[in-house]
Amino acid sequence: MDSSLILSNLLNPPIIFFFMGMFAVFLKSDLEIPQPLPKLFSLYLLFAIGFKGGHEIHESGIDGEVALTLILAMVLAAIVPIYSFFILKLKLDVYNAAAIAAAYGSISAVTFVTASSFLNRLEIAYGGHMVAALALMESPAIVIGILLVRLFARDHRTHERIAWKEILREACLNGSVFLLIASLIAGIITSQEGWESLEPFTGEIFYGVLTFFLLDMGLVAARQFNDLRRGGSFLLGFSILMPLFNALLGIAIAALIGMSAGNALLFSVLTASASYIAVPAAMRLTVPEAKPSLYISMALALTFPFNIILGIPVYMAIINHFWA
Amino acid sequence: MDSSLILSNLLNPPIIFFFMGMFAVFLKSDLEIPQPLPKLFSLYLLFAIGFKGGHEIHESGIDGEVALTLILAMVLAAIVPIYSFFILKLKLDVYNAAAIAAAYGSISAVTFVTASSFLNRLEIAYGGHMVAALALMESPAIVIGILLVRLFARDHRTHERIAWKEILREACLNGSVFLLIASLIAGIITSQEGWESLEPFTGEIFYGVLTFFLLDMGLVAARQFNDLRRGGSFLLGFSILMPLFNALLGIAIAALIGMSAGNALLFSVLTASASYIAVPAAMRLTVPEAKPSLYISMALALTFPFNIILGIPVYMAIINHFWA
């Protein structure tokens, strides 16, 4: 396998600064990036990636592959939580199993952004519709997670009606998804001129903002390490092996429908990544019995670093191998 | 009339994102841009527009037209509130009429910035002294508003002396006006080299920051819609027709003194726009009897969107028609 991809990824500013953030916590430095600065960076990244995705869709148009990709993305986001749930139930109660399963069915936008900047660096093209896939994969897993609790938690407060309206709004219209879709649409409908006028903002400083943001993510991820220990080796193994398996599944499907190498990487990263923002927010409301510290720390302190540090270059190497 | 100007304005990223912000509120998405991020964007915009204006004054010098424009700008800012007041008094008490009149005599810096970026896009030149007009028009309306209350509110606490010192400081030295004037002066006195060193900061990312800021303004404006209903149709009509009338007045004066098309647009936008920041702050102190929800919602939720969405391209079309 092409280990130079891993090395070059490691020496990439965003990844270096992610490590620096982790070191800061381990060395007990008081470095911190206070709110709402991380919020600013993440708003910016969603805005930029959405707008660029929309512009590319505008350029390339929508065809059969695009539609198929989007449908398969949503199907995967619904299936992954189901088999994850049954694996997790071997060791956990229904509530925690369902919440973790939902997290792994959903996606992490930061992992996606990191993968797309990895592709930019290698000058491998990818379609703007992958951003649409990103937006569409956030919600199905949440709905499946709630249904799993309903079906398998016998003693669940069945007299309480689920506030589906509120949950679906949270799942489909939470700020991140909304901003992503809004930027995507803006990118599609804006004029060439409008696109060019934003280019210095969405393009040139993008990499720098990502670097700064990953510094913060390093701090945040490292702060979750303590919570990990309580999880035990079963959950540790799950946090690494499940994304790996999901990525391979994603690559297989990408190969089947003949995606380009760039799209295949993003597709595998979407299936491999786990949500630590939208899903926790939704689960808090609907499955308060599940421990947030558990699913947040797994998705954020293990799966996320694994994906951005090793996962992305490894998946790329596999894709390069089979696509060549 | 040239309807393509309206359409091309609508497909412009700042305007698209303004709509997206409004949609987010209507769809009850939880998207928000927390403080002090909007403050950062507005500080940046004032800084950039002031510095650019100053640089252009430095290049072109000051002549008779410039002086005349600045004087007329201040005169207009003092006259508009007077006739607005008498119209408003038909339906409102003295306090609210005076406060709203002051808002419409004063200006909205965001509307001005949006208009100037509209001109940049069309590659129509404008003078840096229009930024000086922007700075000068904020205060006179406030003073007139307070005088109107003094003169017409019979039962007003006349034993209380007006704290003119505090009011004038608030009107002339509030942070926005100060930063604008400071940046203007900095642009005038800095060296060519100093100007170039800031260009990537004040120039290239300007459009992106404006887009982000208008996303927030869309959120904020839409949140004011509820308050509007209480205003009734008289105030709704006022919020649209008064800016239109004021813009036409501005265009007429611009034609009379022979301004260029670009300057004429900015002049009309200054007279047409209404303040929802500086004036409310000053009125809170001096006319506490007026309902802020009333004048803020009119200026922000109706006049502001009207101006940036329809007003600017319409005024431009009118100017194009007469200037041609």
Next chain:
Amino acid sequence: MDSSLILSNLLNPPIIFFFMGMFAVFLKSDLEIPQPLPKLFSLYLLFAIGFKGGHEIHESGIDGEVALTLILAMVLAAIVPIYSFFILKLKLDVYNAAAIAAAYGSISAVTFVTASSFLNRLEIAYGGHMVAALALMESPAIVIGILLVRLFARDHRTHERIAWKEILREACLNGSVFLLIASLIAGIITSQEGWESLEPFTGEIFYGVLTFFLLDMGLVAARQFNDLRRGGSFLLGFSILMPLFNALLGIAIAALIGMSAGNALLFSVLTASASYIAVPAAMRLTVPEAKPSLYISMALALTFPFNIILGIPVYMAIINHFWA
């Protein structure tokens, strides 16, 4: 002496805006740049200066002069507080004398950044290792300051053990030092490609962010002026003459070991500048008897403006004179 250097420095946007910030406070404008925006700017500046420094070290390698510079920098940071202490003890108690001495032995990163952008403007090269010197000079002065209190404060709570671990962590791993060193290392180990991808972020907008940050520093410095009065003319004199003397000492050492003109300026600025962030934080914990208002106002409201407004061009003129 070359007075044109002083004038051209005064007309430089960062310096102009520093003055504007001071004026805003004197005129009682309500302009403010609320937290965490100043924090964002300072994080950015440390990140950019560290990363650029690291990249230059990567390009030029490390040689004897570099090692000698770093050693001398640390030695100076330890010696300056000692003679400062004995001068200050003429008028002050041990606690305040030691705290102020530590501040003047340590450095001000913002002064350094301003000096480096001054050099960029004049197109005078400097070595990336000067950033390493900046990072290394923060801690020694703190340790010396605490030792001075131990040695000279007879009635000091000697039964209390000094929490050296906590103090050293605060001195060597506080967020500013950590981010600077992390960025330096990142700049050294990243690939050429990684460096280029960040260039628009760390390079182009750098000057603009510095300008904005100095606007805030002007506000903050001016707010400290009231506290200055309590200090009396002895401390006023100290705040101007000590940096001047330290700068001359720095220049002499730079001449002795044959530094380039650019490095000599940065070296003199490091010795001349006084800390108003890291040292106060450390002194609060270890010498609570010292009045923060005293050492912060001296370092920030006098020494800092003196250095960035007059000091930097004057030191440069002296260096130009002798190096020619």
Next chain:
Amino acid sequence: MHPVKRIEIIASSMEQRKIVDCLEKCQVNGYSVIRDVTGRSDRGVVSDDFDLAGSTLSNIYIISFCGADQAKAVVAQLRPILNQYGGTCYLSDAMEIRSMNCVSTI
């Protein structure tokens, strides 16, 4: 000066709308909200680390001074919300310094 009750509510910022509606339903028209509050309870730690893009997972602190009867009504209305979504509420005593503000009415 007359006695009032101080109601302090700490809950997830996602519940702000519901809590404020509940206050207003009980005619409590005076309240203040402090955002970005972190904390800990039996349910675990609440930090602002995950307040990214659209999500605000940190807490709010709502304080309201009102009459004893209103406070009782608020507590009754609030209890089911706190039970379902989490959040804590405390009551204590205070004295109000009446201020006479002129308020215009349209």
Next chain:
Amino acid sequence: MHPVKRIEIIASSMEQRKIVDCLEKCQVNGYSVIRDVTGRSDRGVVSDDFDLAGSTLSNIYIISFCGADQAKAVVAQLRPILNQYGGTCYLSDAMEIRSMNCVSTI
């Protein structure tokens, strides 16, 4: 431990200077200020939506613990300010845990 009064003041951030001066005039040298407080009163909603550029229209929450006599003086001084510019003030009881800090004097 000895009894003190807790003074809580919520007002527009534009009034911070005036209120703090008033505290200091009454020898109340200990207070804390929380910024960016939003809220509602009979005068309407106060949000931080309009805190743009030079304007900060949101509220501040000032809390101060002091002796009963000082509290009385503060209330007397504060009343006209609150009447003119708005803002609310509440008093309640608390116990101070004395801490003995070394404070240098020059």
Next chain:
Amino acid sequence: MHPVKRIEIIASSMEQRKIVDCLEKCQVNGYSVIRDVTGRSDRGVVSDDFDLAGSTLSNIYIISFCGADQAKAVVAQLRPILNQYGGTCYLSDAMEIRSMNCVSTI
């Protein structure tokens, strides 16, 4: 509803870790933290002007509601920390509105 003690602690944000550890050592598992508090005491003014890069010199406000016995333990543990590093602490009375949250246990 049952009576509890309100503990209010205002201290430098650098002491947050120590204070929170102290609360947890006394089995006080419920508390809330407000950051970016400025203020003044006999030691001088604390502002957030110097909160640059790695330094956060402003204060935090910690509030915790707990039983009287726990409060006593906290005060005893806290006193030496406040004496050494500064910070103030106040106790007062409040009533807790019990909420019954379902909490999962693994």
